[in-house]
Amino acid sequence: MQMKKNKIPFKEISKIYKECPVCEKEVNLSYGEAIETLNVRGEAINVITQIYHCPMGDHFFHSPEDEETKFQDAYKEYKKRKGLLQSEEILQIREQYGLTQKSLAALLGWGDVTLSRYETGAIQDDAHNLSLLWIRDFDGFKKLFELRENALAPALAKDIADKIVAIEKEKTSIEISIEQEKSISMATKIFSMSKQTLILPVASGTTISLYYLNHADNSQGSSNNDLALAA
Numbered sequence: 144m145q146m147k148k149n150k151i152p153f154k155e156i157s158k159i160y161k162e163c164p165v166c167e168k169e170v171n172l173s174y175g176e177a178i179e180t181l182n183v184r185g186e187a188i189n190v191i192t193q194i195y196h197c198p199m200g201d202h203f204f205h206s207p208e209d210e211e212t213k214f215q216d217a218y219k220e221y222k223k224r225k226g227l228l229q230s231e232e233i234l235q236i237r238e239q240y241g242l243t244q245k246s247l248a249a250l251l252g253w254g255d256v257t258l259s260r261y262e263t264g265a266i267q268d269d270a271h272n273l274s275l276l277w278i279r280d281f282d283g284f285k286k287l288f289e290l291r292e293n294a295l296a297p298a299l300a301k302d303i304a305d306k307i308v309a310i311e312k313e314k315t316s317i318e319i320s321i322e323q324e325k326s327i328s329m330a331t332k333i334f335s336m337s338k339q340t341l342i343l344p345v346a347s348g349t350t351i352s353l354y355y356l357n358h359a360d361n362s363q364g365s366s367n368n369d370l371a372l373a374a
């Protein structure tokens with residue numbers, strides 16, 4: 144992509160001697176940053192891009208990589224503005240179920256390459272975005288499978304059914320360990336509360352033993368642990 148200098152503010156970062164693809168000659172090029180406004184589906188989006196300036200013809204051009212990055216950055220910003228899932232979030236959804244792009248696309252009733260395009264930066268349409276949001280939640284994913292199971296090849300249906308069983312098993316064991324942790328912390332709380340209630344009502348001048356409450360103390364006899372409250 145070639146641009147006229149006066150259209151973009153340019154900040155030089157370095158100089159490099161290499162061929163200008165427009166002039167087809169080796170020249171001392173400037174490499175730096177510029178702000179460009181891109182039109183993404185009718186939305187004007189400003190992005191900071193890396194760009195070359197050729198002093199010979201006074202024109203700008205991108206390397207193919209910088210050109211790609213520029214559009215990816217603009218698409219990211221567009222998705223942010225429109226509340227669409229980002230590529231890496233779409234990838235995470237698929238990975239949390241351990242499915243290939245082809246399997247998940249089949250489950251959703253999409254074409255083979257659709258997910259691959261979304262995972263590498265293309266902008267998904269609103270309906271596809273809603274489907275992805277729906278199956279991000281495991282219950283939605285399970286519901287979709289129940290609805291679509293018969294439309295899938297038997298081997299694929301079995302593969303996904305196995306994944307669902309495995310995920311449910313894992314979820315159950317996590318829930319059990321959370322419950323166990325809760326009861327342990329509840330027991331600890333009750334124990335420390337009982338410590339306080341045992342100590343507080345003692346009248347002044349009375350000696351009580353804290354020996355049995357102090358598990359960490361290994362000393363013989365309880366004299367050091369006796370609490371004497373002076374009158």
Ligand SMILES: [Zn+2]
Nearest residue numbers: 163166197200
């Ligand atoms: Zn040039």
